[in-house]
Amino acid sequence: MRLSFVLTTAALAVAATSTQMLAQNTLAQRIAKAPDGVVRVQFKGRPLVCGDGRDMIGYRNALFAESFQSTGHWNAPTCVPGSVRVALLVADGRVMMLKSSVGNAWPIITERVTDLGTISSSEAATYFFSLVPQLERSARGHDKSRLLLPAVLADDPSALPRLISLARDDARLQETRRQAIQWIGLLGDSGVVPVLVEFARGGGAEPAGQEIDVDDDAPGKKGLGTVAMAALSMLDGGVGVPALIDLARTGTSGTRGAAVFWLGQTGDPRAFAALHGVIENPREDERIRAHAIFSMSHGDDTPDAEFAYLRGVYSRITSTKMKEAILMGMGEDESRGSAWLIEKARDTSEPVAMRKNALFWAGQKKSTPTKDLAAFYRATTSDELREHAIFVLSQRDDETAFNELMRIAREDSDKRMRSRAMFWLGQKDDPRVAKMIGDRVLR
Numbered sequence: 001m002r003l004s005f006v007l008t009t010a011a012l013a014v015a016a017t018s019t020q021m022l023a024q025n026t027l028a029q030r031i032a033k034a035p036d037g038v039v040r041v042q043f044k045g046r047p048l049v050c051g052d053g054r055d056m057i058g059y060r061n062a063l064f065a066e067s068f069q070s071t072g073h074w075n076a077p078t079c080v081p082g083s084v085r086v087a088l089l090v091a092d093g094r095v096m097m098l099k100s101s102v103g104n105a106w107p108i109i110t111e112r113v114t115d116l117g118t119i120s121s122s123e124a125a126t127y128f129f130s131l132v133p134q135l136e137r138s139a140r141g142h143d144k145s146r147l148l149l150p151a152v153l154a155d156d157p158s159a160l161p162r163l164i165s166l167a168r169d170d171a172r173l174q175e176t177r178r179q180a181i182q183w184i185g186l187l188g189d190s191g192v193v194p195v196l197v198e199f200a201r202g203g204g205a206e207p208a209g210q211e212i213d214v215d216d217d218a219p220g221k222k223g224l225g226t227v228a229m230a231a232l233s234m235l236d237g238g239v240g241v242p243a244l245i246d247l248a249r250t251g252t253s254g255t256r257g258a259a260v261f262w263l264g265q266t267g268d269p270r271a272f273a274a275l276h277g278v279i280e281n282p283r284e285d286e287r288i289r290a291h292a293i294f295s296m297s298h299g300d301d302t303p304d305a306e307f308a309y310l311r312g313v314y315s316r317i318t319s320t321k322m323k324e325a326i327l328m329g330m331g332e333d334e335s336r337g338s339a340w341l342i343e344k345a346r347d348t349s350e351p352v353a354m355r356k357n358a359l360f361w362a363g364q365k366k367s368t369p370t371k372d373l374a375a376f377y378r379a380t381t382s383d384e385l386r387e388h389a390i391f392v393l394s395q396r397d398d399e400t401a402f403n404e405l406m407r408i409a410r411e412d413s414d415k416r417m418r419s420r421a422m423f424w425l426g427q428k429d430d431p432r433v434a435k436m437i438g439d440r441v442l443r
Contacts, residue, residue: 053104185231267301
């Protein structure tokens with residue numbers, strides 16, 4: 001018994017010593033001790049994380065590549081599951097920048113490499129979150145939209161509380177906080193809705209209360225409040241939709257404008273019903289009502305029934321801005337959009353400006369037959385519409401459009417229309433245009 005006690009005591013002493021040694025040799029310390037060059041680590045990522053082994057990384061509805069970040073539906077056959085790999089550029093014991101990838105093998109590089117092998121996901125999350133304050137301000141040549149990737153892709157449950165702390169930390173850069181809020185939406189569930197609503201309404205850390213410009217050319221892209229509404233729209237199972245509906249009804253004008261935009265991106269029947277209420281509310285700001293139309297027609301999951309709704313409501317709307325939004329939106333309708341736009345362009349009861357608008361968006365739709373645009377030109381008697389039709393034809397690259405412009409330039413009875421067709425043909429690099437001009441000079 002005494003011998004057993006001695007052996008057990010010795011074993012505990014060795015274990016304690018080993019634990020102390022490991023504690024003194026954390027990942028941060030190992031990286032700091034590495035020689036200048038590249039330090040590599042890899043770890044298990046979350047389920048659904050994929051990549052192409054180079055720059056592209058996907059998780060749920062977010063896709064990161066070398067020069068862009070996309071949120072919504074995406075399709076990338078080369079995005080396959082694998083370990084998360086992080087290469088850190090180290091100089092004088094300090095991390096200067098990092099690059100994350102998923103899957104495949106490490107690339108062959110000329111820099112000196114220190115490979116620390118596979119680490120635990122919890123160790124990875126802890127370390128890479130600790131790097132954020134340093135790298136957000138000093139990482140040279142680093143894409144700040146990818147700064148949080150290694151921390152959040154690690155399969156570790158501590159990410160959400162850490163992301164909430166980052167988002168609320170007014171010492172962090174705006175872009176870091178925006179990315180933190182976005183990832184709350186990608187990783188969270190119904191439990192994070194109050195946090196996101198807090199930001200959306202202007203609560204929490206400043207400057208979440210900044211007003212959002214509802215005339216912004218890229219609605220839904222500015223401010224912490226707006227990115228919080230985007231995060232609500234991304235929560236799995238549509239659990240953020242009721243909060244967005246409430247924000248669209250009760251927020252400030254900027255909040256309502258952003259909320260209706262993100263409602264339209266959810267594809268949720270509850271969201272579409274709420275947008276109908278906004279569109280048909282005469283007491284609502286027409287800019288927000290137009291935003292609701294834009295959102296509904298430009299969502300990834302807008303059903304045909306919603307485009308039919310917009311066509312039906314067009315005649316009941318008096319706002320020019322809202323009518324223009326519907327005409328633009330029909331450019332996204334693959335069922336009846338082209339035919340309806342041509343119909344509106346031919347409608348003599350419509351103002352000329354609206355008819356021109358309808359014709360322009362018809363021309364922008366690839367599915368609109370060019371012969372329908374040419375037929376419109378030949379049928380209309382309005383000089384303003386004829387000239388506009390020439391412009392619309394000039395924006396298409398198919399042979400039918402080119403031949404119609406050549407016909408107008410050669411044969412049209414109106415000298416002004418021949419001149420306009422010739423002008424737009426002159427913008428095209430086609431030897432047939434040069435020959436036609438040469439033939440005219442020689443005549």
